[in-house]
Every structure is written in C-alpha cells, then in structure tokens.
Amino acid sequence: MNRTSTRLLAGPARAWDRFFFAPQEPEVLAACRIAFFGALFVFYLPQDLSLWGDVHEAFWMPIFLFDAFHIPVLSSEALTVLDVVWKGALLLSCLGLATRWSTWTVLLVGVYLLGLPHNMGKTHHHDAFLIFLFAAMAFSRCGDAWSLDAVRRRRRGRARPAASGEYRWPQRAAWVVLALVFFAAGVAKIKNGGLEWVFSGQMGRLLIKQHYFGSDFDPMVLWGLWMAEVRGLGPLMAGATVVVEAGYPLALFFRRTRWVFIPGAVLMLVGIRVLMGPSFIPLVIAHVFWIPWRPLIARVRARSAHSEPNARAGVFTAPAP
Amino acid sequence: MSSFRKRLVNVGVVLLVLGSSFDIVTGREHWPFSPYSMFSRGERGTPAERLLYFGVPADTSEAPFALMRHAHLAPFDRTRLSVAFKRMDREGRLASDAPAALANSLERYERLRQEGRHDGPPLRGLRLYRVVWVPEPGAPNILEPGAMELVAFVGDPEPLAEPGPPPRFRTLP
Numbered sequence: 001m002n003r004t005s006t007r008l009l010a011g012p013a014r015a016w017d018r019f020f021f022a023p024q025e026p027e028v029l030a031a032c033r034i035a036f037f038g039a040l041f042v043f044y045l046p047q048d049l050s051l052w053g054d055v056h057e058a059f060w061m062p063i064f065l066f067d068a069f070h071i072p073v074l075s076s077e078a079l080t081v082l083d084v085v086w087k088g089a090l091l092l093s094c095l096g097l098a099t100r101w102s103t104w105t106v107l108l109v110g111v112y113l114l115g116l117p118h119n120m121g122k123t124h125h126h127d128a129f130l131i132f133l134f135a136a137m138a139f140s141r142c143g144d145a146w147s148l149d150a151v152r153r154r155r156r157g158r159a160r161p162a163a164s165g166e167y168r169w170p171q172r173a174a175w176v177v178l179a180l181v182f183f184a185a186g187v188a189k190i191k192n193g194g195l196e197w198v199f200s201g202q203m204g205r206l207l208i209k210q211h212y213f214g215s216d217f218d219p220m221v222l223w224g225l226w227m228a229e230v231r232g233l234g235p236l237m238a239g240a241t242v243v244v245e246a247g248y249p250l251a252l253f254f255r256r257t258r259w260v261f262i263p264g265a266v267l268m269l270v271g272i273r274v275l276m277g278p279s280f281i282p283l284v285i286a287h288v289f290w291i292p293w294r295p296l297i298a299r300v301r302a303r304s305a306h307s308e309p310n311a312r313a314g315v316f317t318a319p320a321p
Numbered sequence: 322m323s324s325f326r327k328r329l330v331n332v333g334v335v336l337l338v339l340g341s342s343f344d345i346v347t348g349r350e351h352w353p354f355s356p357y358s359m360f361s362r363g364e365r366g367t368p369a370e371r372l373l374y375f376g377v378p379a380d381t382s383e384a385p386f387a388l389m390r391h392a393h394l395a396p397f398d399r400t401r402l403s404v405a406f407k408r409m410d411r412e413g414r415l416a417s418d419a420p421a422a423l424a425n426s427l428e429r430y431e432r433l434r435q436e437g438r439h440d441g442p443p444l445r446g447l448r449l450y451r452v453v454w455v456p457e458p459g460a461p462n463i464l465e466p467g468a469m470e471l472v473a474f475v476g477d478p479e480p481l482a483e484p485g486p487p488p489r490f491r492t493l494p
Contacts, residue, residue: 020334051395054429056424058418058421059422063352118352120397121404121408122405125359132353139333165327166326173330176334176337180337180345184345184356185358188345188348188358188359192358193361193363196363197363205365208459214371215400228458
C-alpha cells in the first residue's frame with residue numbers, strides 16, 4: 001500500500017477505532033445486558049415454541065439457512081427442552097450468571113428456535129436481527145459488571161475491570177445492526193415504490209387495508225381509518241417514515257441526530273402497532289442499546305454519593321462529553 | 322483490548338454490513354439477513370385476499386366462524402397461515418396438501434382446547450376459504466367480503482352436501 005492511500009485510510013481507520021473501541025466503563029454494557037435480556041425474557045416467556053414440532057410437513061418451506069445445512073424440525077418433546085433451556089439462558093444472561101455460557105446458549109439455541117417458524121411459509125421480520133445482537137453479546141464481556149459473576153469475582157479478590165473497548169464495541173455493533181434494519185426498510189420503499197410510495201396515497205390505502213386482517217394482530221384503534229381520509233396526512237406520514245428509516249444511519253455519525261431518529265423510530269414502531277397491527281416488540285426492546293446509560297448511571301451515583309457522603313465514590317462523576 | 326479481538330470484531334462488523342448490503346441490493350431474504358421490504362410494494366387498487374380458517378362448531382346450531390386469534394391458530398398466526406397456503410397454491414400443491422394441513426391444525430386446536438390453553442368452542446370441522454375484500458374508506462365491509470371461495474375442508478361433509486352460498490363472515494367476540 002503506498003503512502004498516499006495509507007494517509008487517506010488513516011483518518012477513517014482512527015474514526016472507526018474510536019467509534020468501536022474507545023475505552024468505556026463496564027457498567028454501561030452491563031445496563032444494556034440487563035435491560036435487553038430481561039425484556040426479551042419477559043416477552044418470550046409466555047410463547048410456546050415447542051408447538052412447531054407437530055406442524056404438518058405440508059407447511060415445511062425451508063429458508064436458506066435450514067435448507068443449506070439440512071437442519072430438521074425436532075420433535076415437540078425436544079423443542080420443549082430447548083424452549084426451557086433458551087428461556088433459562090435469557091434469564092441467566094440478564095442476571096449475569098455463567099454469562100459466557102448463558103449468552104452463547106441464547107445465541108446457538110436462539111438461531112434454531114427463532115429461525116424455525118420462518119420455515120413454515122412466511123418470514124416475519126420482527127426478530128431476525130436479534131441473532132446479530134445475540135452474537136455480539138456472546139462474544140462480549142458483558143458479564144464483567146453488575147452481574148452475579150462479578151459478585152463472585154469480587155469475593156475472590158479480583159479487581160473491578162478497568163474501562164476498555166471491550167465494553168463499547170457490543171453496544172456500537174448493536175447500533176449498526178439497528179441502523180441496517182431501518183435503512184434496509186427505507187431503501188426497500190424507495191426502490192420498490194419510489195416517490196409514488198410517498199405521494200400517491202399509498203399510506204392511506206395501507207392504513208385502510210390493514211383493517212382487513214392484514215397482519216397477525218388487528219390495529220388497536222380505528223384512528224387509521226380516519227387518518228386515511230385526512231388530506232395530506234398520508235403523504236406526510238409516508239414521507240416521515242422514509243426519512244426516519246433511510247436516515248437512521250446518520251445517528252451513527254452525528255450525535256445530535258440521535259434525538260430525532262431514535263425516538264422517531266421507536267414512535268414509528270409503536271404507531272405501526274397501534275394503527276396497523278404488526279408488532280415489532282423485539283425491535284423496540286433492542287433500542288435499550290441506544291439509551292444514554294452513562295449519564296444516567298453518573299446521576300444515580302452522584303445522588304447516592306450525596307446522600308451517603310461516606311460511600312465509596314464511583315467512577316461516573318460527570319456526564320460523558 | 323487485544324488486537325486479535327479487535328480484528329475479530331472488525332471482521333464481524335464488515336461481514337454484517339456486507340451480508341445486509343447483499344440482501345438490500347438484491348431484495349432477497351437470507352435469514353437472519355433481510356431486505357426488510359414490508360409494505361414497500363404499491364397497494365393501488367389491489368384487493369385484500371386472505372386464506373382463512375373457518376371453524377365448524379360441534380354445536381350444529383352455531384354457524385362457522387373465522388379463526389382469527391393466535392391462541393386458536395397456535396403456533397401459527399393468521400398472516401403466516403394465509404401466506405403459507407398461498408405459497409402451496411403457487412407451488413401447485415394446495416389441493417393435494419391442504420386437507421392434511423387442515424387435519425393437523427384441527428387436531429392441534431382440539432388438543433390445546435382440551436388442555437385449557439384457549440377458550441374456543443369445540444369444533445367438528447375446519448374449512449379453508451379464500452376471502453376477498455375490496456378495501457373501502459372506513460372499512461364498512463369488513464364483515465361482508467366480496468367473495469368467499471371454499472378451498473379445502475376436513476371433518477365436515479356439509480360444504481359438499483349443501484353447495485349454497487358461503488357462510489356469513491363472522492369472528493368470535
């Protein structure tokens with residue numbers, strides 16, 4: 001590589017290194033771990049994934065992953081065991097007990113359990129991205145703080161881990177995953193629908209059509225039927241949708257845009273559920289990785305240090321720049 | 322953080338971006354990668370066509386009703402079921418495979434009902450209808466579809482014995 005190209009790449013390489021690997025305290029990733037796995041445990045607990053074991057083979061239309069690797073449908077009994085193991089692993093990952101084992105179990109068993117339903121005729125889009133988040137957390141050291149593992153380590157006299165890039169990259173990887181999901185959705189609308197998708201009354205037609213049992217859940221209210229009739233509202237909503245989705249990756253690079261795109265995306269997902277029916281709860285849950293944990297933790301610690309002046313001072317004494 | 326682990330993370334992120342980009346550009350699904358093309362296609366003038374289960378109650382005084390709730394269709398939901406049957410239709414095996422699929426669904430419905438996992442009424446049969454609506458502003462015709470075509474049935478000989486008009490579209494409260 002010549003000196004010119006080396007110099008050209010040096011800037012982006014440094015920016016990449018800062019973005020993913022600048023040192024961060026372990027508590028931030030721990031907060032993400034607790035919120036992410038805890039919420040998923042609550043979400044998946046009532047679902048019986050073992051019922052897929054007795055679905056008739058007429059419904060078997062394997063997706064690429066299952067077809068390429070000849071992954072079969074296990075029996076209901078085996079799926080019951082996997083279901084219990086997986087949900088147990090979600091809980092243990094939240095608590096941070098045997099974190100390395102539990103997060104890897106969430107990943108490996110999750111690939112099978114979450115992938116299996118998509119072989120039965122239709123690929124839903126509310127949970128595929130979870131596999132990438134599971135992979136990031138499995139490879140990470142997310143159990144180093146605020147975990148039962150950390151309590152055991154402290155009892156053995158091990159020091160609290162220092163700030164490290166190990167505690168930043170999983171959170172940043174989650175940001176990239178979410179950015180790719182929304183960007184893909186925005187690009188699909190532009191590619192498949194173009195400007196007509198925004199300006200042709202498409203949104204109004206969608207809002208009406210979803211009331212004809214168009215998704216796995218009914219709209220929660222009838223407002224969509226009224227909104228479809230309000231002149232100009234449909235194109236406004238459609239335009240906002242495309243902007244939020246296609247523009248989401250800007251939040252990776254420009255801190256101030258996060259206040260627009262992240263709440264905008266979450267509100268959009270809530271709006272979809274309320275007005276149209278489809279539920280993207282796992283996608284909402286995944287946004288815990290965007291919560292500004294560092295200043296929140298600093299404020300909580302500052303308050304507890306103020307109320308207990310003799311308490312050991314924490315690391316989070318000021319909000320991040 | 323070791324340089325080896327940094328390199329591992331970098332490779333992982335690059336593969337994530339490349340895999341996602343491939344599906345975004347090609348518009349094809351390679352789960353867990355996806356182009357996320359939901360709602361991206363035009364809806365101009367297209368009717369709402371659904372392939373829906375209708376349960377035939379064991380109580381012969383009750384009319385057939387559309388199975389809409391996830392608890393009645395578990396582990397399916399109505400969208401996945403409808404799309405699955407549409408795919409069978411495109412693959413030319415709807416007529417041959419639908420009866421066995423319906424029998425499997427009916428058996429599971431009854432088993433879950435007896436286990437107390439849902440509160441649906443006992444069924445003596447299951448029908449698969451192709452139901453078509455022309456969406457209208459305000460959706461006044463939700464319970465009056467434009468067309469209902471019987472596609473397959475199990476456990477219930479009446480559709481053949483009485484080839485009259487399809488049942489009134491109704492769901493459970």
